[in-house]
Amino acid sequence: MAKASRNPKKNTGAKGAKKAKGAAAAEPKTPKTAAKAATAGSRAGKTSKPAARPAERAAARPAKPVKAKTPAKPAKAAKPARAKAAAKPAKAKAPASRPAAKPARKGAVKASAPKAKAAGRPAAKAPARRAPAAKVAPRSAPKSASKPLAKPAAKPASRPAPKAAAKPAAKPAAKPAKAPAARTPAAGKAPAKSPAKAPAKTQTPAAEAPAMSTIDLARERAAGRVKRAVRRVVATVADVAASALKPAPRPASALRPAEKKPRAERPRARGGAVPGVVIKGRMGPRYPEILSPGALAFLAELHRRFDGRRRELLAARAERQARFDAGELPDFLPETAEIRAGDWTVGPIPADLQNRRVEITGPVDRKMIVNALNSGATHFMADFEDANSPTWSNNIEGQLNLRDRWDGKIDFTDETSGKRYAIGENPAVLIIRPRGWHLLEEHLTVDGEPISGSLFDFGLYFFHNAKALLAKGSGPYFYIPKLESHLEARLWNDVFVFAQEKLGIPTGSIKATVLIETLPAGFEMDEILYELRDHAAGLNAGRWDYIFSFIKKLAKRPDYVLPDRGQVVMGKAFLGAYALLLIKTCHRRGAFAMGGMAAQIPIKNDPAANEAAFAKVRADKEREVGDGHDGTWVAHPDLVSVAKEVFDRLMPQPNQVDRQRDDVEVGQADLLRIHEGTKTEEGFRLNIRVGVQYIEAWLRGRGAVPIYNLMEDAATAEISRAQIWQWLQYGAVLENGITVTPEFFDKALAEEMERVKQELGAEAYEAGRFPEAIDLFRSLSLAPQFEDFLTVPAYKLIA
Ligand SMILES: CC(=O)SCCNC(=O)CCNC(=O)[C@H](O)C(C)(C)COP(=O)(O)OP(=O)(O)OC[C@H]1O[C@@H](n2cnc3c(N)ncnc32)[C@H](O)[C@@H]1OP(=O)(O)O
Numbered sequence: 029m030a031k032a033s034r035n036p037k038k039n040t041g042a043k044g045a046k047k048a049k050g051a052a053a054a055e056p057k058t059p060k061t062a063a064k065a066a067t068a069g070s071r072a073g074k075t076s077k078p079a080a081r082p083a084e085r086a087a088a089r090p091a092k093p094v095k096a097k098t099p100a101k102p103a104k105a106a107k108p109a110r111a112k113a114a115a116k117p118a119k120a121k122a123p124a125s126r127p128a129a130k131p132a133r134k135g136a137v138k139a140s141a142p143k144a145k146a147a148g149r150p151a152a153k154a155p156a157r158r159a160p161a162a163k164v165a166p167r168s169a170p171k172s173a174s175k176p177l178a179k180p181a182a183k184p185a186s187r188p189a190p191k192a193a194a195k196p197a198a199k200p201a202a203k204p205a206k207a208p209a210a211r212t213p214a215a216g217k218a219p220a221k222s223p224a225k226a227p228a229k230t231q232t233p234a235a236e237a238p239a240m241s242t243i244d245l246a247r248e249r250a251a252g253r254v255k256r257a258v259r260r261v262v263a264t265v266a267d268v269a270a271s272a273l274k275p276a277p278r279p280a281s282a283l284r285p286a287e288k289k290p291r292a293e294r295p296r297a298r299g300g301a302v303p304g305v306v307i308k309g310r311m312g313p314r315y316p317e318i319l320s321p322g323a324l325a326f327l328a329e330l331h332r333r334f335d336g337r338r339r340e341l342l343a344a345r346a347e348r349q350a351r352f353d354a355g356e357l358p359d360f361l362p363e364t365a366e367i368r369a370g371d372w373t374v375g376p377i378p379a380d381l382q383n384r385r386v387e388i389t390g391p392v393d394r395k396m397i398v399n400a401l402n403s404g405a406t407h408f409m410a411d412f413e414d415a416n417s418p419t420w421s422n423n424i425e426g427q428l429n430l431r432d433r434w435d436g437k438i439d440f441t442d443e444t445s446g447k448r449y450a451i452g453e454n455p456a457v458l459i460i461r462p463r464g465w466h467l468l469e470e471h472l473t474v475d476g477e478p479i480s481g482s483l484f485d486f487g488l489y490f491f492h493n494a495k496a497l498l499a500k501g502s503g504p505y506f507y508i509p510k511l512e513s514h515l516e517a518r519l520w521n522d523v524f525v526f527a528q529e530k531l532g533i534p535t536g537s538i539k540a541t542v543l544i545e546t547l548p549a550g551f552e553m554d555e556i557l558y559e560l561r562d563h564a565a566g567l568n569a570g571r572w573d574y575i576f577s578f579i580k581k582l583a584k585r586p587d588y589v590l591p592d593r594g595q596v597v598m599g600k601a602f603l604g605a606y607a608l609l610l611i612k613t614c615h616r617r618g619a620f621a622m623g624g625m626a627a628q629i630p631i632k633n634d635p636a637a638n639e640a641a642f643a644k645v646r647a648d649k650e651r652e653v654g655d656g657h658d659g660t661w662v663a664h665p666d667l668v669s670v671a672k673e674v675f676d677r678l679m680p681q682p683n684q685v686d687r688q689r690d691d692v693e694v695g696q697a698d699l700l701r702i703h704e705g706t707k708t709e710e711g712f713r714l715n716i717r718v719g720v721q722y723i724e725a726w727l728r729g730r731g732a733v734p735i736y737n738l739m740e741d742a743a744t745a746e747i748s749r750a751q752i753w754q755w756l757q758y759g760a761v762l763e764n765g766i767t768v769t770p771e772f773f774d775k776a777l778a779e780e781m782e783r784v785k786q787e788l789g790a791e792a793y794e795a796g797r798f799p800e801a802i803d804l805f806r807s808l809s810l811a812p813q814f815e816d817f818l819t820v821p822a823y824k825l826i827a
């Protein structure tokens with residue numbers, strides 16, 4: 029994860045605009061439980077150890093580097109010891125503070141349930157489905173590793189149907205701002221006229237800066253005053269680069285097909301098929317296949333059962349943020365200490381999730397799905413989240429593409445290139461990432477409310493494919509993004525239980541890998557796995573969002589201001605600590621510890637630079653496998669072989685889930701230790717260029733783009749804009765003595781946009797959606813309050 033190259037050769041801001049493309053190893057103590065090749069299954073039989081309470085430990089000792097007691101060694105070859113352990117009856121003890129719990133069933137292990145009072149205030153209201161000393165469901169090991177899907181245990185007695193599932197959705201605690209019904213005029217119109225005479229708003233000091241909140245901005249747009257807003261921002265640019273931004277009508281080619289709606293296809297509310305459900309998005313020719321009455325009824329039920337809790341949990345996030353803003357620091361939860369100390373494991377993990385050494389990720393674009401499935405990666409995460417700009421057409425066509433994959437109908441010929449795309453031998457196993465709890469799908473309402481993006485993406489994929497997947501020996505597999513607490517994991521678990529029951533699929537068929545990519549979740553890894561234990565396959569170290577979340581959660585703490593984005597690297601400070609804790613936690617619970625994404629991508633036409641980029645990816649993967657990760661992510665097909673070579677060399681067995689990291693000790697201080705480094709003017713300016721270009725591409729329907737030879741998506745771009753906000757907020761002093769003020773920001777924004785224009789070429793620049801992207805980026809950067817997610821106000825511009 030190196031500093032972004034300044035070489036703008038490969039910059040698909042340009043490319044995208046031009047093409048307007050569619051849319052220590054401390055093998056600890058030679059454990060008897062050394063890796064068992066193909067059966068991760070249960071760790072039943074493991075004797076519980078009193079787990080130290082990390083928070084207390086942290087408080088008791090001075091800050092120190094994350095400790096690994098023994099030096100790194102290559103992973104060992106698999107031994108079958110684990111199978112033995114799994115077959116043994118449980119000897120697990122309840123945590124010392126609880127009375128010994130009696131086994132629920134053969135192989136059962138126990139842990140005490142948390143008093144539902146954790147960070148999320150709604151906990152008190154959360155379904156009281158955990159008995160005070162819950163018996164953890166038995167985890168029988170899969171009978172045979174060659175079985176395509178280990179049969180899940182019958183519905184566990186310890187998991188009564190959630191109460192909330194039986195009652196209608198609770199009243200929302202906080203209603204999210206509604207999107208303006210109309211599209212922004214800027215989307216299809218000429219940019220504002222000459223900005224040269226605009227008032228010098230950019231010279232205002234921070235407190236007076238015209239930093240309307242982005243939500244306000246959306247309202248202003250809705251009120252038809254967008255032109256003025258655009259003019260004002262363009263004026264900023266024009267102060268420095270007056271000639272660069274001449275008013276020119278945006279060529280029609282800049283608009284993606286979905287935006288150029290033929291009259292007959294314009295959005296028109298359609299209801300009727302299912303009471304209470306209204307489709308507001310346009311209907312493409314095959315959309316009814318996805319938006320079938322059965323699917324809509326399923327979505328409506330998900331919404332009515334679970335959306336109230338989703339909103340309560342979002343309100344709980346806001347409450348917790350208010351406490352962080354007031355000075356509280358994230359820490360391990362005292363009320364869930366027994367879960368951390370308890371000896372329990374996740375349920376059996378299916379055969380096709382046992383060896384996940386290289387997972388490729390990418391948006392749900394048809395071509396990329398086929399390319400990813402054929403890439404040689406073991407798994408493909410098809411992304412409705414950070415790599416996807418959630419336009420209606422991207423979302424529905426993505427669902428069509430995925431359904432076509434399972435129907436054997438995804439092959440196609442690209443009309444432009446004439447290239448044939450067809451799934452080859454041994455396609456990657458598919459995992460889907462739905463949107464996070466904070467995002468809405470405004471194009472479909474239930475009882476007048478927009479449905480959650482998470483429920484929409486999950487619900488449609490599950491409804492249409494779950495049975496086919498199971499019949500083909502795979503299963504409904506998901507990556508769960510951006511969780512901020514175990515209570516949010518509990519909500520997902522309840523959604524899974526309901527969805528499986530509804531379709532008549534055994535509980536535990538769904539397997540979810542949770543991205544640990546928010547700072548609070550870093551303190552609740554055990555709890556998150558525990559909540560999802562019947563459905564959990566593992567955790568993934570989502571580094572980019574984790575960095576973003578670190579900045580956001582501690583945004584009001586001047587003592588936690590990070591250095592340049594390029595200096596916030598894996599293996600050090602809070603990132604090093606969190607990745608090790610993730611591995612330790614997962615392996616203790618019999619779950620997979622997935623590594624994350626190195627942002628380097630191939631650099632065409634420059635072999636030396638390309639090799640340097642690949643070397644960085646190789647080093648990143650060597651660190652991951654050495655630490656104990658069971659697999660990793662890559663962003664591009666050319667990087668599959670790089671990551672695979674590393675994992676094959678250092679982890680010849682399918683996984684290293686039996687490699688315990690008892691040597692790792694991570695406490696609160698470790699998880700909050702910031703990287704040492706510098707804040708540079710170049711870092712500041714690079715953040716501006718990356719942030720604006722990413723937003724611009726997103727508005728055109730592309731959720732992942734190459735910028736300065738790095739993969740940029742919603743997570744990486746969030747770091748850029750969050751750093752700008754934070755440095756502005758605290759008047760950071762850069763290495764060269766410059767103080768970051770709003771005036772300096774506006775000057776730099778104008779200058780950097782001129783640079784981008786030169787890099788892209790005027791034509792491509794003008795063809796893009798730069799005025800809106802600049803406007804949004806500026807308003808986010810200067811906002812007095814940190815906007816939680818850039819994609820929320822940005823969605824108003826594409827919905
Ligand atoms: C922080 C996180 O959340 S990480 C997870 C989310 N982010 C992602 O998933 C990003 C995934 N990566 C990508 O989207 C892309 O690699 C990008 C945007 C970075 C670069 O894409 P491109 O500019 O198209 O790359 P490039 O031109 O080198 O592509 C060459 C070929 O590889 C294909 N390709 C590139 N990346 C991928 C991918 N991730 N999956 C499948 N195919 C891919 C292209 O479609 C193209 O195919 P073609 O030859 O048939 O036309």
Ligand SMILES: O=CC(=O)O
Pocket residue numbers: 414543545569570571572573574624625743
């Ligand atoms: O989603 C992954 C990340 O790194 O962020």
